[in-house]
Amino acid sequence: MTPRKRIETIYLTLLKTYGPQGWWPISFRRDRSGKHEGDGGYHPGDYRYPHHDSQKLEICIGAVLTQNTNWNNVLSALASLAGTGAISLNGLLEAEKEQLALAIKSAGYYNQKARYLRNLARFLQKYSFEKLERLPRESVRDLLLNVKGIGPETADCILLYALKKSSFVVDTYTKRILSRLGIISSNPDYDSVQRLFESSLANDLHLFQEYHALLVRHGKKFYRKKPYGDQDRLLVP
DNA sequence: AACCAGGACGTGA
DNA sequence: TCACGTCATGGT
Numbered sequence: 001m002t003p004r005k006r007i008e009t010i011y012l013t014l015l016k017t018y019g020p021q022g023w024w025p026i027s028f029r030r031d032r033s034g035k036h037e038g039d040g041g042y043h044p045g046d047y048r049y050p051h052h053d054s055q056k057l058e059i060c061i062g063a064v065l066t067q068n069t070n071w072n073n074v075l076s077a078l079a080s081l082a083g084t085g086a087i088s089l090n091g092l093l094e095a096e097k098e099q100l101a102l103a104i105k106s107a108g109y110y111n112q113k114a115r116y117l118r119n120l121a122r123f124l125q126k127y128s129f130e131k132l133e134r135l136p137r138e139s140v141r142d143l144l145l146n147v148k149g150i151g152p153e154t155a156d157c158i159l160l161y162a163l164k165k166s167s168f169v170v171d172t173y174t175k176r177i178l179s180r181l182g183i184i185s186s187n188p189d190y191d192s193v194q195r196l197f198e199s200s201l202a203n204d205l206h207l208f209q210e211y212h213a214l215l216v217r218h219g220k221k222f223y224r225k226k227p228y229g230d231q232d233r234l235l236v237p
Numbered sequence: 238a239a240c241c242a243g244g245a246c247g248t249g250a
Numbered sequence: 251t252c253a254c255g256t257c258a259t260g261g262t
Contacts, residue, residue, distance in 0.1 A: 063243090066243055066244090067243085067244040067245065068242065068258095069242060069244085069259080069260095070241085070259085071242085072242095072261075073242080073259060073261085074243090076260090077259095105258090105259070106260070107259075108242090108257080108260080109244090109256095109257045109258055110259080111257075112245085112246085112257055112258090113257090116245085149244095149245070149246085150245085151245045151246085152245095153243080153245090154244075169243085171243045172242085172244085174243090216243050219243080220242095220243085224241080224242085225241060226241070226262095
């Protein structure tokens with residue numbers, strides 16, 4: 001089977017096994033009245049999500065906070081941020097940096113990430129979501145990569161889930177799964193893995209969103225660095 | 238009680 | 251270019 005065919009087959013297998021994931025998993029959604037509601041992030045069929053700037057912003061913030069960090073730690077940081085009203089551009093820019101760092105403490109690397117979030121907020125103040133959504137993917141990607149704290153994976157998460165531009169996200173699990181399956185080398189560079197996926201698949205936003213989410217779902221179960229629990233087998237061809 | 242998690246940056250070779 | 255050190259909390 002060609003690598004291209006395997007990429008397709010793996011997706012179908014994962015989708016059949018786990019079902020649609022409905023990513024990005026956002027912790028709180030703001031309704032019209034402005035209050036926050038808990039939300040596990042499962043939005044099957046709602047391909048227009050996210051709708052509002054506050055939701056898009058929270059996705060961007062989450063993408064930064066989750067860098068090399070467990071998602072549960074990010075969730076409590078987001079809840080803490082929401083409590084201080086800092087899930088807004090003004091909130092991020094006006095907060096004292098010590099206060100901002102304290103609010104995101106549970107996500108780890110909190111001093112770095114506090115700086116990164118302010119860089120992100122300044123960027124979004126200059127280029128609104130509305131502007132960014134009108135620009136081509138590569139232009140936005142280059143702009144994002146010029147923000148200190150946004151690397152290739154974070155940029156692609158923002159593109160794919162907040163800006164709804166199809167850009168395949170390559171994370172630790174993506175690399176680990178494919179290299180353990182022998183499809184790619186053991187230390188692949190980001191862009192080559194991204195090109196492999198993007199050249200093997202139809203250029204479809206929802207497909208890219210689901211595929212990455214499924215790889216993370218599967219990776220968490222079976223492709224930890226050090227697997228724990230009773231699950232230690234591969235469901236994937 | 239080490240080990241690891243949905244990375245990115247700065248540095249030196 | 252690229253390998254390596256740094257950043258840090260919370261679950262297992």
